[in-house]
Structure formats: structure tokens, C-alpha cells
Amino acid sequence: MNSLLIILKKELKEVFRDKKSLSMMLIIPFMIPLIIIGMSALFNIETNKNINAYNNIGFNYELSSEEQKIAKDLNINVTYKTEKELKQDYDDGFINLYVTKNENTYILNGKTGDNTSYAIELVNTYFSKYKEYLQDKYLTDSNIDPDDVINIITVEENIKEKDNYFQNYILTYGFLFIIMAITVSSTYPATDATAGEKERGTLETLITFPIKSKDIILGKFLSVFISNLITGLLSFILYYISLIISGNTFKIYEGISLVLPAKTIIFILIVIVLYSLLIAGVCISVASKCKTFKEAQSALTPFTFLSLFPGMLAFMINIKSSLVLSMVPCLNFVLLFEDLMDGSLNVLYLVIMIASTIILIGVLLSVIIKQYKSEKIII
Numbered sequence: 001m002n003s004l005l006i007i008l009k010k011e012l013k014e015v016f017r018d019k020k021s022l023s024m025m026l027i028i029p030f031m032i033p034l035i036i037i038g039m040s041a042l043f044n045i046e047t048n049k050n051i052n053a054y055n056n057i058g059f060n061y062e063l064s065s066e067e068q069k070i071a072k073d074l075n076i077n078v079t080y081k082t083e084k085e086l087k088q089d090y091d092d093g094f095i096n097l098y099v100t101k102n103e104n105t106y107i108l109n110g111k112t113g114d115n116t117s118y119a120i121e122l123v124n125t126y127f128s129k130y131k132e133y134l135q136d137k138y139l140t141d142s143n144i145d146p147d148d149v150i151n152i153i154t155v156e157e158n159i160k161e162k163d164n165y166f167q168n169y170i171l172t173y174g175f176l177f178i179i180m181a182i183t184v185s186s187t188y189p190a191t192d193a194t195a196g197e198k199e200r201g202t203l204e205t206l207i208t209f210p211i212k213s214k215d216i217i218l219g220k221f222l223s224v225f226i227s228n229l230i231t232g233l234l235s236f237i238l239y240y241i242s243l244i245i246s247g248n249t250f251k252i253y254e255g256i257s258l259v260l261p262a263k264t265i266i267f268i269l270i271v272i273v274l275y276s277l278l279i280a281g282v283c284i285s286v287a288s289k290c291k292t293f294k295e296a297q298s299a300l301t302p303f304t305f306l307s308l309f310p311g312m313l314a315f316m317i318n319i320k321s322s323l324v325l326s327m328v329p330c331l332n333f334v335l336l337f338e339d340l341m342d343g344s345l346n347v348l349y350l351v352i353m354i355a356s357t358i359i360l361i362g363v364l365l366s367v368i369i370k371q372y373k374s375e376k377i378i379i
Contacts, residue, residue: 003215003219007219010219011189011220011223014192014193018188020188021189024185024187024188024231025227025230028181028231029231031177031181032235035173037242037245040246040252043252044251047166049118051122052077053115054119054122055077055096055119055122057076057079057096058079058081058095059078059086059098060081060098060100060101061101062080066130070126079094079098090109090110097110097120098110108120132150166252170243170258171243172334176315177235177308178232178239180308182275183304183308184304185227185231186224186227186231186280189227190283190296191283191287191290192293193223193284193287194220194288194290195291195293195296221284221365224280225280228277235272236268236272243259246258263340264341271333274358275330278357279307281361281365281368282303285367286303306330311331315334321336321346321349323349326349327352329357336350336353
């Protein structure tokens with residue numbers, strides 16, 4: 001135990017003394033508030049776009065009094081001109097969309113773009129209301145009660161309210177970036193403790209000491225784990241603060257709470273501990289096989305993307321958790337996190353995720369210890 005503590009103390013001194021390791025450990029988590037608050041601000045701008053940015057609509061025909069009333073109710077700024085003139089105004093940016101009429105066919109003219117998309121939605125709403133008016137008028141003129149035809153059946157909704165889309169998006173992506181921050185912060189101290197020592201020639205001296213290989217590797221492993229844990233906990237604190245700030249600032253979160261319940265906080269803390277252990281083992285095992293610091297950094301760089309990609313893919317294509325997927329590293333964390341958000345967390349899957357991660361950590365440690373028992377480690 002004394003040997004293990006000595007190695008651990010030595011490695012932690014190296015981590016906290018090295019400016020690059022310290023900056024990765026403490027600065028990278030501050031990217032999370034920028035991501036969460038920045039994405040929330042972007043969503044808020046898009047969903048609360050000022051109608052004056054897309055309500056300038058051209059018509060190549062005169063609107064009836066009822067059409068004018070509908071346009072006024074929808075705050076549509078109407079322009080009357082010929083089709084050629086409207087096309088020129090659209091190209092010059094004076095109108096957002098223009099409508100041409102050919103008998104009973106109405107054509108919406110424009111090009112793809114953000115403002116055009118909003119304008120199309122606005123004009124479609126306009127025509128839906130005008131169509132309802134024409135239907136009611138036709139039935140009334142025919143001495144038919146419109147309600148007897150249009151509302152011939154009644155449809156009631158019994159749909160449970162789902163969490164706000166933006167809430168799910170920001171919670172999941174924030175969680176993913178916590179995992180990525182832990183991965184990034186792990187690569188440098190793991191590389192320095194293995195390939196870095198090998199390159200400096202201090203590893204050969206360390207192995208000649210009367211210290212067991214197990215103590216050496218466990219000391220290095222625990223130092224990287226502690227570094228990861230600090231990053232993970234700091235990332236979580238900033239993640240939580242960012243959610244509160246965003247929830248109280250942006251209109252897209254009105255009526256919902258971004259304050260995490262206790263069970264979600266516990267789950268995230270479990271994942272931070274497990275993933276910190278896992279990525280420490282992965283980084284040390286990979287870096288131990290490298291001869292130089294630069295080689296180890298190149299070998300570990302892909303893990304940053306691998307830690308983020310499975311979760312992003314699962315979120316985008318709506319992959320659901322299963323017995324098998326609960327054993328897949330990184331992916332299982334995100335799938336179970338989403339299940340937790342939906343209130344459908346399977347306890348069995350959670351237990352399998354924890355057990356499979358612990359087993360994998362054990363396998364990685366045994367592989368690393370075996371490496372350090374061989375003299376090839378210093379070659």
C-alpha cells in the first residue's frame with residue numbers, strides 16, 4: 001500500500017505541476033456552458049423569429065375583402081404587382097414570397113431559405129383559413145349547416161405530453177459533452193505517465209525499484225482517474241448551472257423545468273465515475289504500447305470522437321436501449337440517460353451497464369499490469 005501511495009503521489013504531482021494537463025483538466029469543462037447557452041440562444045432566435053422578417057408577401061391578383069381580412073389577421077404585408085414585377089422584387093429581397101393565380105390554382109413562388117420557409121408556413125396558414133371560409137360559404141349558400149358536414153365526426157386527443165424537444169436536445173448533448181470532456185482531459189496525463197516517461201528514460205529507472213508492477217500501474221491509473229473525475233465533476237457542475245441559466249433566460253423553455261431530478265443527478269455521477277475509470281484504463285493501455293509521446297497522442301486522438309459519435313448517432317436516429325446495447329461502452333450511457341429522461345429506465349439494463357463497465361475496467365487493468373511485468377514495456 002505504501003508503494004502504491006508513493007506512486008500515486010508522484011503521478012498526481014506530475015499532473016498538477018504540468019500546465020497542459022492542468023489546463024485540459026480545468027479549462028475544457030468551461031466549453032460546456034458555451035455549448036449549452038449558445039445552442040439555447042440559437043434555438044430561441046429561430047423559434048421566436050420576428051414575423052416582420054418573413055411576412056412580406058406578393059400577389060399578382062387583387063384580394064377579396066375576406067382575403068384581406070384573413071391577411072390582416074395573420075399580419076401579412078400584402079403587395080400587388082404583376083408576376084414579372086413580383087419576381088424582381090423577390091430577387092431584390094423586398095418580398096419573402098409571391099403568389100400567382102391561374103383560375104382556381106394558387107402557386108407559391110420562391111427559393112429555399114430560412115425566411116422563405118417561414119413565409120411558406122405563413123401563407124399555407126392563410127390559404128387554410130381562406131379555404132375554410134369558402135367551404136362554409138358554399139354550404140351556407142346551399143342551405144346546409146357547415147357543422148353537419150365539416151364536423152361530421154369528433155376527434156378527441158388523449159396524448160401524454162412529452163418533454164420539450166429543445167429540453168431533450170440540450171440535456172442529452174450536454175451529457176455527451178461531459179463524456180467528451182473527460183476523454184480529452186484523460187489523454188494527456190495518461191500519455192505523460194506512460195509514453196512520456198518512456199521517452200524521458202525515467203520509466204526504466206522506476207521499474208528497477210523494488211516496487212511491484214501492480215503498484216506502479218495502479219498508481220498511474222488512479223492518478224489519471226482522479227484527474228478525469230475532477231474534470232467530470234467540474235463539467236457536471238457547469239452543465240447544471242448552464243441549464244438553470246438557460247431555463248430562466250430563453251422563451252423556448254417556458255413552462256418546463258431544466259432542473260435535474262435527484263435520480264438523474266445520481267445517474268450522471270455514476271456515469272462520471274465509471275467512465276473516468278474506463279477511459280483512464282483505455283488511455284493508459286494504448287499509450288503504454290507507444291514509444292514516444294507524439295505517437296501516443298496520435299493513437300489516442302480518435303478516442304475523443306469515438307466517445308461522442310455513438311451517443312450522437314443514437315440520439316439522431318432514435319436508437320432504443322436493449323440488453324445487448326446496454327453492454328456497449330459509451331453508447332449504453334447515452335441510451336440509458338435518454339430512458340431516464342423518458343421515465344422508462346430499465347433497472348436490469350442499468351445493472352448490466354454498471355457490471356459490464358466494471359468487468360471491462362478489470363480486463364484493461366490486467367492487460368496493463370501484464371505489460372509492465374514485461375521488459376518490453378521500456379523498449
